[in-house]
Amino acid sequence: MITEDRPVSAAQRERIAYRRRQTVRSVLIAAASTGVLGILLVVGVTGSPGWERVRASFLDGAVARDAFPAVLNGLWLNLRLLVFCAVAALALGLLVAVLRTLRGPVFFPVRALATGYTYGFRGMPLIIVIYVLAFGVPGLRLQGTPSVLVLGGAALVITYGAYLAEVFRAGIESVHPSQLAAARSLGLTYRQTMRHVVLPQAVRRVAPPLLNDTVALQKDVGLVSLAGPIDAVRAAQITTAEHANFTPYIVAGVLFVLLAIPLIAVTDWVTLRAARRQTG
Amino acid sequence: MSVLECRGVTKRFGGHTVLNHLDLTVAEHEVVVLIGASGSGKSTLLRCVNLLEGIDDGTIHLDGEHITDPRVNPDRVRQRIGIVFQAYNLFPHMTVLDNITLAPRRVHRRDRAEAEAKALDLLGRVGLADRARSYPDRLSGGQQQRVAIVRALINEPRLMLLDEVTSALDPELVGEVLTMIRDLKATGMTMVLATHEMGFARQVADRVCFLEGGAVLESGPPEQVLGDPVQPRTRQFLRRIIEAGRL
Ligand SMILES: Nc1ncnc2c1ncn2[C@@H]1O[C@H](COP(=O)(O)OP(=O)(O)OP(=O)(O)O)[C@@H](O)[C@H]1O
Ligand SMILES: [Mg+2]
Numbered sequence: 001m002i003t004e005d006r007p008v009s010a011a012q013r014e015r016i017a018y019r020r021r022q023t024v025r026s027v028l029i030a031a032a033s034t035g036v037l038g039i040l041l042v043v044g045v046t047g048s049p050g051w052e053r054v055r056a057s058f059l060d061g062a063v064a065r066d067a068f069p070a071v072l073n074g075l076w077l078n079l080r081l082l083v084f085c086a087v088a089a090l091a092l093g094l095l096v097a098v099l100r101t102l103r104g105p106v107f108f109p110v111r112a113l114a115t116g117y118t119y120g121f122r123g124m125p126l127i128i129v130i131y132v133l134a135f136g137v138p139g140l141r142l143q144g145t146p147s148v149l150v151l152g153g154a155a156l157v158i159t160y161g162a163y164l165a166e167v168f169r170a171g172i173e174s175v176h177p178s179q180l181a182a183a184r185s186l187g188l189t190y191r192q193t194m195r196h197v198v199l200p201q202a203v204r205r206v207a208p209p210l211l212n213d214t215v216a217l218q219k220d221v222g223l224v225s226l227a228g229p230i231d232a233v234r235a236a237q238i239t240t241a242e243h244a245n246f247t248p249y250i251v252a253g254v255l256f257v258l259l260a261i262p263l264i265a266v267t268d269w270v271t272l273r274a275a276r277r278q279t280g
Numbered sequence: 281m282s283v284l285e286c287r288g289v290t291k292r293f294g295g296h297t298v299l300n301h302l303d304l305t306v307a308e309h310e311v312v313v314l315i316g317a318s319g320s321g322k323s324t325l326l327r328c329v330n331l332l333e334g335i336d337d338g339t340i341h342l343d344g345e346h347i348t349d350p351r352v353n354p355d356r357v358r359q360r361i362g363i364v365f366q367a368y369n370l371f372p373h374m375t376v377l378d379n380i381t382l383a384p385r386r387v388h389r390r391d392r393a394e395a396e397a398k399a400l401d402l403l404g405r406v407g408l409a410d411r412a413r414s415y416p417d418r419l420s421g422g423q424q425q426r427v428a429i430v431r432a433l434i435n436e437p438r439l440m441l442l443d444e445v446t447s448a449l450d451p452e453l454v455g456e457v458l459t460m461i462r463d464l465k466a467t468g469m470t471m472v473l474a475t476h477e478m479g480f481a482r483q484v485a486d487r488v489c490f491l492e493g494g495a496v497l498e499s500g501p502p503e504q505v506l507g508d509p510v511q512p513r514t515r516q517f518l519r520r521i522i523e524a525g526r527l
Contacts (some may be wrong), residue, residue, distance in 0.1 A: 181332055182369035186383035187359035187435065196382060200373050 060247045067239040067248035074235035075255050081153055081231070082221045086214050088157045093164025098194065100169055114165070121162035126220055129155040134227035152224035160217050167209050171202030208271035215263050219256065232256065281344055282307050283439050283470045284329065288338035290494075291324055298324045300494030301338065306439070306472055311465050313481040313502070314474040316491030317517060322474035323366075325491070326441045329472070330363045343438060359387055362432030366444040368424045370416040370431070376403070377412040380431045388435065395434075402430045406460055422453030426460055433464070440464070442473035446480070458483075478521055482506055490514045 045051065099107075099114040121129070133151045146154075175198050183193040203210075225234035232255060236248035284306040291299040298321040306312050314322045327333045329340060331347065331354040340348045347357045370379050377399055384395040403409045406426045416424055425445055432440060442461065446454045458480055465471065465484050475481055481488055481502060488505040490498040490513075498511045509515050 178365065178367060178369045179371065181327075182365065182371070183382075184355075185330055185332060185358055185361075185363045186431070187355055187387040188383065189355050192386050196386065197371055201371075204373060 056245075058246045058250055060243075060245050063239070063243045063245045063247040064251050066243070067236065067251050070235040070239055071232050071248060071252050071255060074230055074232035075252075075259065077149075077229065077231045078218075078221050078256075079259065081149075081156075081224065082218050085153050085156045085160065085221065086217055088153075089160035089164055089217065090210070090214075092157060092161035093166075094168050094199075096161065096165035097168035097172060098199075100165070101172055101194075118162045118165050118169075121159050122166065124159065126155065126159045126223060127226065129159050130223060130227055133158075134224075148227045149224065149229045152227045152229065156217065156220060156224070160213065160220075163213055164210060167206050167213065168202065171206035172198060174205055175201050205274070208267060208274055211263070211267035211270060215260060215267060218260055218263060222256070282341075283310075283343060284472065285341040286325075286329070286338065287340075289325070289328060289335055289340060290337035291321070291328055291333065292336050297494055299328070299335075302491075302495045304489065304496055306470060308470055309468045311471045311473070311484050311486045313485035313488045314472065314491055315476075315478070315481060315488060315505075315517075320491040321494055322491055323443050326363065326443050326472065326474060329439075330361050330441060331357055332363075355387075359383075359435060360438045361441060362435060362437035362439070363441040364425070364428050364432050364443065364445050366447050368416070368421075368428045368448075370424055370428055372416055375413050375415055376408070376419070376427050379416065379427060380434055383431070383435055399430070399434060402434060403427075405463075406430065420453060421449045422456045425449065425457050429457075429460060429464075438470065440469055440471045440473075442471060442475075444474055444476065446475070446477060476521075478506055478518070490517065492517070 096114045096117060099110050100118075102111060130152055133155045134148050137151055138145050138148070179197055179201070180193055183197040184190075188196070222231060222233040225231045225237070228234075230238070232252045236252035239248040240246055282305045284304070286302060286304040289299050289302045289304075290297065302321075302325065304312070304325075314325065316322055324333065328335050329342075335348055338348075339346055342357065342360065346352070347354075370376075371382070374382065377396060380399040380403070381390075381392065381395040384390040384398070385392060390398075400409055400412060403412055406429075408423060408426060408430075411419060411423060411427075416427070419427065425448075429442075429445070445461070446457050449457065454477070458477075461471075461473070462484055473484075485502045487499060488502045489496045490505060490509070490511070492498075492511075492513050498505055498509060498514045505514065506518065509518060
């Protein structure tokens with residue numbers, strides 16, 4: 001470690017002062033241009049001929065207050081569903097990705113099944129999977145059929161599991177073969193090599209896209225309302241019908257965004273950290 | 281009894297024969313240095329001995345046990361052989377200490393405290409005890425390579441395989457790794473190493489083997505093979521090395 005004890009030179013002091021002046025100038029310019037753009041937007045929208053009618057049917061304060069408790073209640077269901085589905089889909093995706101790496105004839109059926117699954121469910125629209133599971137499975141009239149909510153959640157897990165499996169697989173393949181050789185040369189078995197050497201590196205590398213898919217999942221959780229459960233979207237739909245006013249959808253939309261912000265912030269932070277590790 | 285015995289080892293990649301009925305015997309405590317042109321199969325031979333590559337003919341015995349028998353569990357064989365690669369291949373997501381103790385803890389089932397004490401002792405001997413908690417990317421190339429050697433050593437292998445362990449290093453970092461290998465020789469470790477450093481081969485080798493055409497063309501004490509080779513091919517190879525200024 002080298003300890004600095006010499007005073008800062010005049011040249012360096014001048015550089016610091018110059019940079020500070022530049023920063024102040026940039027901030028002022030940014031503030032001015034943001035203000036101008038904001039005013040133009042507000043004037044443009046509120047000045048449009050249909051503005052009054054749109055405001056009455058989408059931004060009605062009384063309706064918003066009335067709808068809020070029901071929508072918030074629905075959102076609680078979304079949140080629980082999101083946490084459960086995200087954890088289950090990540091586990092499923094990881095499992096399928098690892099199964100696809102297995103070599104040897106014994107594993108042929110497992111590998112084929114895993115590959116077929118990722119192909120099939122990445123192509124299949126989520127809405128169709130939800131309809132088929134939520135309405136088709138109860139139609140079988142089997143004993144112990146789970147609730148529509150569970151079936152809708154299962155549809156989300158199956159569909160997202162296929163996407164996440166591909167993300168995990170990309171991560172696994174990005175780990176250089178020399179890392180495998182080094183681990184095996186130490187006497188680690190294939191399983192130990194996967195568990196301690198390959199997967200930790202793979203997961204770290206694909207953490208940003210994994211989190212990004214989780215953000216997408218948090219929006220798609222609202223689609224289970226198509227099967228009947230009263231989540232935030234469904235609650236908004238009901239109150240919209242009661243008041244003949246669209247404001248509840250705006251309430252639900254704002255709440256969804258607020259719910260997503262922490263997750264998006266975490267994603268950005270992880271992405272930034274990953275990028276720093278790459279260059280640093 | 282010999283520690284390593286390769287008999288008629290043949291290895292092909294596609295139609296390209298890299299090792300062609302190669303014979304090599306390494307006695308206990310012996311240090312054998314493999315030299316030969318780039319592409320002559322030095323790395324391939326070391327990888328075959330460690331069962332990282334399957335062979336197409338011949339047999340390899342370790343301590344008298346036939347290890348290329350398909351019924352042998354390769355994981356158990358590799359536990360007895362240490363290999364160090366040119367590119368270190370440390371695990372970037374683990375600290376130096378975790379890199380070194382991974383195999384003792386997971387393969388040899390030692391408890392963490394015991395494995396770490398031993399790792400710290402070995403690191404201390406090569407002057408790296410203070411880097412135990414660092415990640416590999418914070419270390420110089422020479423330090424990383426010494427960690428890689430410690431990682432292979434901690435399993436107390438019967439045989440160490442070293443593949444051009446100094447080739448990726450800046451000249452001023454080569455010395456610290458070579459010193460470590462000389463110390464290792466002094467402990468009586470049986471080693472096979474591939475190198476392009478003829479000066480180093482001369483210092484540590486009990487025997488130098490010149491690989492050519494997929495087999496050991498000439499083998500003997502370093503003074504003889506490097507100083508007064510019998511085979512015209514060996515002479516030609518050494519002349520080229522001298523011209524490149526590496527002797
Ligand atoms: N996995 C592989 N697939 C195909 N060919 C390979 C493979 N590994 C090595 N070879 C080929 O085998 C030959 C011997 O390679 P090897 O790495 O053993 O040579 P080497 O003596 O170690 O050379 P160097 O001194 O450059 O390290 C080369 O022609 C190389 O292209
Ligand atoms: Mg090589």
